[in-house]
Structures are given as structure tokens and as C-alpha cells.
Amino acid sequence: MRTAVTGGAGFIGSTLVDRLRKDGHQVLVIDDLSRGRVDNLDAALATADVDLEVLDIRDDKIGPLFETFAPEVVFHLAAQIDVRNSVADPINDADANILGTVKIGSAAIAAQARKIVFMSSGGSIYGSPEHLPVSEHAPVNPLSPYACSKISAENYLNCFRQLHGLDCSHIAPANVYGPRQDPHGEAGVVAIFAREMLSGGNTFLFGDGGNTRDYVFVEDVVTALIAASGTAGSGQRFNIGTGVETSDRELHALLAHATGVAAEPTWMPARLGDVRRSALDAALARTELGWTPLTSLSEGIARTVDFFRKLDTTSSDTAPSSDTAPSTLV
Numbered sequence: 001m002r003t004a005v006t007g008g009a010g011f012i013g014s015t016l017v018d019r020l021r022k023d024g025h026q027v028l029v030i031d032d033l034s035r036g037r038v039d040n041l042d043a044a045l046a047t048a049d050v051d052l053e054v055l056d057i058r059d060d061k062i063g064p065l066f067e068t069f070a071p072e073v074v075f076h077l078a079a080q081i082d083v084r085n086s087v088a089d090p091i092n093d094a095d096a097n098i099l100g101t102v103k104i105g106s107a108a109i110a111a112q113a114r115k116i117v118f119m120s121s122g123g124s125i126y127g128s129p130e131h132l133p134v135s136e137h138a139p140v141n142p143l144s145p146y147a148c149s150k151i152s153a154e155n156y157l158n159c160f161r162q163l164h165g166l167d168c169s170h171i172a173p174a175n176v177y178g179p180r181q182d183p184h185g186e187a188g189v190v191a192i193f194a195r196e197m198l199s200g201g202n203t204f205l206f207g208d209g210g211n212t213r214d215y216v217f218v219e220d221v222v223t224a225l226i227a228a229s230g231t232a233g234s235g236q237r238f239n240i241g242t243g244v245e246t247s248d249r250e251l252h253a254l255l256a257h258a259t260g261v262a263a264e265p266t267w268m269p270a271r272l273g274d275v276r277r278s279a280l281d282a283a284l285a286r287t288e289l290g291w292t293p294l295t296s297l298s299e300g301i302a303r304t305v306d307f308f309r310k311l312d313t314t315s316s317d318t319a320p321s322s323d324t325a326p327s328t329l330v
């Protein structure tokens with residue numbers, strides 16, 4: 001199958017590209033490298049099956065590029081991913097995430113692609129829901145421009161599906177973690193703790209350390225993206241998470257165990273804007289996509305720590321990939 005992956009040089013995107021390539025697909029990566037890294041694609045680009053086009057998703061060249069490559073499926077992961085940045089600069093966020101999606105969707109329609117699989121954000125679009133784990137039936141309640149832009153992009157793609165027959169599904173993950181996550185970003189606490197513990201730095205816990213998150217391993221998210229590229233789940237959003245809440249304190253202890261570092265965290269006041277509890281109900285993905293998370297948190301953390309440990313010994317560059325590239329947070 002011919003596939004295009006926007007944001008394919010980022011943390012999630014490049015993991016997706018690796019899987020698509022191993023499954024025998026042709027991949028066109030579109031990434032402006034604002035956050036993504038070519039290093040993430042080193043193995044993929046060494047093959048004849050993967051090409052990288054360094055381009056902003058809003059560039060007019062996207063149309064002709066898609067017409068020439070003729071992807072059957074477009075995985076759209078490129079986005080402005082910083083929630084705080086979306087609050088400070090909602091116009092930039094809307095420009096990248098809404099207009100960028102309209103551009104990618106229009107190019108996919110013109111190139112007669114079959115489907116677009118969109119990276120939404122299960123962690124942000126429901127706000128602070130009453131019941132956890134939250135299902136897709138819960139009302140959306142965007143508390144940031146970022147969440148607004150993700151919901152808006154879903155709506156545009158659903159509209160294009162009805163207007164033009166370009167099929168779509170939306171993958172809405174919880175807190176994604178794993179190798180290649182950017183430890184220098186605003187979010188991504190697993191990568192942040194791993195890097196700090198391995199390099200002898202400080203780790204911080206905010207408030208009482210009792211915030212909870214649903215941590216889902218990047219390989220499991222990639223499995224969901226690929227499962228959604230078939231005919232199932234037409235026009236639907238799929239929450240992708242484990243349904244399990246892990247507190248910041250518990251996460252810190254798991255990372256300390258995996259790195260073998262016993263350092264105590266530095267306690268800081270609670271951060272304004274931090275959600276208290278978060279977990280996603282992925283029942284729809286289980287029934288419709290046959291998806292289930294295969295990686296336990298302890299195994300995923302061990303693999304992530306292993307990645308950062310090797311990076312330390314093989315490179316002086318301590319800044320591996322970013323979240324989903326040009327910019328995703330989920």
C-alpha cells in the first residue's frame with residue numbers, strides 16, 4: 001500500500017513509519033523538521049521504500065506531491081502540539097492544526113486517497129470529565145485552543161467524508177510514551193524522568209504527586225493507527241488508552257526502579273492547569289478495531305529507559321526526537 005505520513009519524523013510518526021516499512025508498505029514522509037528529527041528515520045531512509053519530503057503541511061506543494069505519489073492512506077500526525085503555546089498563540093495553533101488539516105484533507109481528496117487517519121487527542125478533548133475512564137460518548141469539553149483545534153479538525157474530516165467520500169478515522173490517545181520521546185519538551189513526563197534520573201539531574205513532583213494519567217506505549221498507539229487504516233471505524237473516533245490510572249508518585253517510583261536511581265524528587269507547588277485525573281475507555285477500539293494494549297507500563301518503561309541509556313552511550317546529543325512532529329501532543 002502507498003501511504004503518506006505527515007509528522008513522520010517525530011516520536012510517534014517515525015515509530016509508525018518503521019512499522020509501515022516492516023509491513024511492506026511504501027511511505028512518503030512529510031515533515032518540516034521543526035520538531036521531528038531525520039535521525040529518527042535513519043533506518044527507514046536507508047531503504048528504497050521510504051522517502052522524506054521536508055515541507056510544512058500548509059505548503060502549496062502538498063497538492064502536486066500527493067497527486068504524484070498517490071497515497072491510498074494518509075496518516076495525519078503533524079500538528080502544533082504544545083497546549084501552553086496554543087493558549088499563548090491560538091492563531092498559530094489554529095493555522096497549523098485546523099488549516100493544516102484542511103490542506104492535507106483537500107490534497108488527499110484531489111489525489112483520490114481512500115482514507116485519512118487523523119491523530120486527535122484523547123487527553124485533552126474531554127476536558128475534566130465526570131466519569132473515568134472516559135468513553136467517546138462523553139461530550140467534548142475543550143479547555144484549550146489546542147483541544148478546540150483537534151475537535152475542529154475531526155469535524156472537517158468528517159464533513160469531507162460526507163461531501164467527497166474521503167474516508168476518515170480519528171485516533172485519540174491518552175498520554176503516549178516510549179523511545180524517541182522528547183525529554184526537553186514541556187510534556188512527556190516519562191522521557192523527562194528517564195533522562196533526568198539517568199543523567200543525575202533533578203526530578204520534580206507537583207502538588208501531592210497524586211495527579212493520575214493513563215500511559216499508553218507508542219508501539220500500541222501505532223498498532224491502533226494501522227488498524228484504523230482499513231475499512232473499520234469509518235468516520236469514528238477511537239480512544240486509545242489502557243483505562244488504568246497511574247499517579248505521578250507511582251510513575252516516579254517505577255522510573256526510579258527501572259533506572260536504578262534512588263534519588264528523591266523535589267516537591268513543588270501544584271501547577272495551574274494540570275488536569276487532576278485522566279484515563280480513557282478504549283472499548284470501541286477493542287470491539288471495532290480488535291485493538292488492545294499489549295505493553296504493560298513496567299515493560300514500556302524498561303524499553304524507554306533502555307533507549308535513553310543507549311543514547312547516552314552512543315551519542316553526545318542528548319536530545320532525541322520530539323512528539324509527533326512538526327510539531328503532537330496528544
Ligand SMILES: C[C@H]1O[C@H](OP(=O)(O)OP(=O)(O)OC[C@H]2O[C@@H](n3cnc4c(=O)[nH]c(N)nc43)[C@H](O)[C@@H]2O)[C@@H](O)[C@@H](O)C1=O
Pocket residue numbers: 081082083121122123124175186187188189190192203204205206211212213248271274275329330
Ligand atoms: C492532553 C495532555 O497530555 C499531556 O499533558 P500532561 O498529562 O500534563 O503530560 P505531562 O507528561 O506533562 O505530565 C503528566 C503528569 O506528570 C506530572 N509531572 C511530574 N513531574 C513532571 C515534570 O517534571 N514535567 C512534566 N511535564 N510533568 C511532570 C504532571 O504534573 C502530570 O500530572 C501532554 O501531552 C499535554 O501536552 C496535553 O495536552
